[in-house]
Amino acid sequence: MFEFNSRHTKFPRGFGLPGRAWKAGMPLIIKDLQNARSFLRWEEASEIGINCGVGIPYTTPPDQTWVMTFLSAQATPIARRFEIWVPDPSRTELVFQSGDCSKNADLASLYASKTIRKGEGSIGGAWATGMPAINEHLKVDDTIAAQLARAAGMNQIVVLPVIENALLKAVLAWYL
Known part of the structure; x- marks a missing residue:
């Protein structure tokens, strides 16, 4: 039923996960979907x-936006941790914006005043190249993000840059 409804549901701008990511123009993480009334199919998801x-929006000329959505189940998660990093106002470093961790870690506190430079580790590397990155061995990544993920028992990362008009808007990282 969930699959059927997903294929036949239209998401207006600002509604549901795809519509909210579209409106924000930024990646969006919704935690605890079974209680999120802003998630239109929350009952079936639960x-x-x-x-x-x-949700990850990608804008293409002429001003069309496509949103990729990934849904994760507690019994079969696609990742154990999600993080969104954004450029600071000077565009010299990435700062943590939001995240969700299956270990219930307070990521905002862990990353308070921590940054990642362009080209640094998997996350900074995706910013520098504008290309997605996969790292199967976080032990070779010395960033604060990799260190904290390893401490939580995670060893791999997938990184997706979100770029608009040739500028990085955000980096989405998920850890396995």
């Missing part, structure tokens, strides 16, 4: 155990 969603 029935099948989906508990976290990520």
